[in-house]
Amino acid sequence: MWKDWVRPFVRPLPQWSVVAVTPPQRAVVASLRWGKAAADVTTDHTVASLRPLTIATSLDAGPHPVLEYRDRTSGRLLGKLQLLRTATVSAEGSTLALYHVAAGGHRCLAWPLRPWNTWLQNRLMRNGNASPHSLMAPMATQQLMIAYLCPRPVVLVSVDAPGHHNLFPMDLIGPLGRSGLFTLALRSTNVSVPTMREQRRIALSCMPAAMKDAVYALSVHHKQPLADWTALPFPVRRSRTFGIPAVAAALRIRELDIVHSEEVGSHTLFVGRIVSEETLTQDAQLHHTAGFHQAWRRRRGMPFSEARSA
Numbered sequence: 672m673w674k675d676w677v678r679p680f681v682r683p684l685p686q687w688s689v690v691a692v693t694p695p696q697r698a699v700v701a702s703l704r705w706g707k708a709a710a711d712v713t714t715d716h717t718v719a720s721l722r723p724l725t726i727a728t729s730l731d732a733g734p735h736p737v738l739e740y741r742d743r744t745s746g747r748l749l750g751k752l753q754l755l756r757t758a759t760v761s762a763e764g765s766t767l768a769l770y771h772v773a774a775g776g777h778r779c780l781a782w783p784l785r786p787w788n789t790w791l792q793n794r795l796m797r798n799g800n801a802s803p804h805s806l807m808a809p810m811a812t813q814q815l816m817i818a819y820l821c822p823r824p825v826v827l828v829s830v831d832a833p834g835h836h837n838l839f840p841m842d843l844i845g846p847l848g849r850s851g852l853f854t855l856a857l858r859s860t861n862v863s864v865p866t867m868r869e870q871r872r873i874a875l876s877c878m879p880a881a882m883k884d885a886v887y888a889l890s891v892h893h894k895q896p897l898a899d900w901t902a903l904p905f906p907v908r909r910s911r912t913f914g915i916p917a918v919a920a921a922l923r924i925r926e927l928d929i930v931h932s933e934e935v936g937s938h939t940l941f942v943g944r945i946v947s948e949e950t951l952t953q954d955a956q957l958h959h960t961a962g963f964h965q966a967w968r969r970r971r972g973m974p975f976s977e978a979r980s981a
């Protein structure tokens with residue numbers, strides 16, 4: 672028993688928690704605040720780049736708003752990010768604002784555990800642990816964890832062109848509600864970026880939490896294309912309009928027409944319009960949130976279900 676008490680003082684919390692959430696997530700509300708104004712951006716903000724850490728929204732919230740994440744039930748503040756507008760992106764008559772993250776903090780752990788956990792996590796990052804976001808400095812990774820207070824759904828992206836097929840996981844995705852647009856932030860080193868920019872059609876399979884291991888195994892395809900659709904360990908089905916192979920066991924399959932793409936720091940920001948959406952089944956979707964968020968919920972007796980390995 673004493674070990675449970677001592678553990679948080681010697682070992683950091685995991686940075687990411689892989690959880691099963693029925694979409695759309697309703698646990699956390701995100702708002703932008705600027706001057707005396709505030710607006711709900713739960714379904715109107717996303718990550719546009721990891722280096723520098725950049726947030727995109729279709730709301731014009733002035734030059735330096737604050738992005739707040741609150742627990743929906745209790746209204747408690749979980750964390751916030753201070754933003755600085757750096758650029759705008761025009762696509763299909765809409766203007767998207769890009770904001771750099773200037774600073775941030777969370778309230779999921781009480782003092783002194785909060786700074787101590789940050790210190791332990793940063794030390795682990797500096798010692799070169801296998802962070803999926805290893806291109807980021809520890810402070811930016813801490814800020815990214817705050818952006819994950821809104822649990823982020825995981826999809827598999829299908830790319831299918833003559834001579835190039837691919838299927839890889841993404842979670843830096845999301846609707847920018849006010850504009851009706853949908854964005855994806857893909858590291859510019861991804862092997863499918865040139866094909867996506869040229870072909871401008873993709874399918875997104877919303878993945879059941881139960882397929883966690885299969886999803887993670889496909890992360891190798893950020894670097895190498897898929898040899899053949901038949902090489903996958905699960906069946907595919909053609910998407911409705913474009914006929915792109917997508918995951919037959921997906922919860923939902925969306926087709927995206929890419930209307931704009933541009934490099935934003937380390938990533939290519941793809942801006943698309945959803946042209947079709949097929950709901951195949953209702954179940955929990957694979958999501959990522961911050962480890963300190965799951966710890967906060969666990970202390971209150973309401974943790975998200977963990978996505979389990981098969």
Ligand SMILES: Cc1cc2nc3c(=O)[nH]c(=O)nc-3n(C[C@H](O)[C@H](O)[C@H](O)COP(=O)(O)O)c2cc1C
Nearest residue numbers: 803804825840841842843844856857858887890893
């Ligand atoms: C579940 C999951 C979601 C991911 N989402 C994204 C994403 O949205 N954008 C991106 O560029 N890479 C994404 N990646 C790729 C990883 O960040 C990483 O680049 C990839 O796993 C290769 O890792 P490595 O470069 O450390 O070998 C994702 C990987 C996984 C497993």
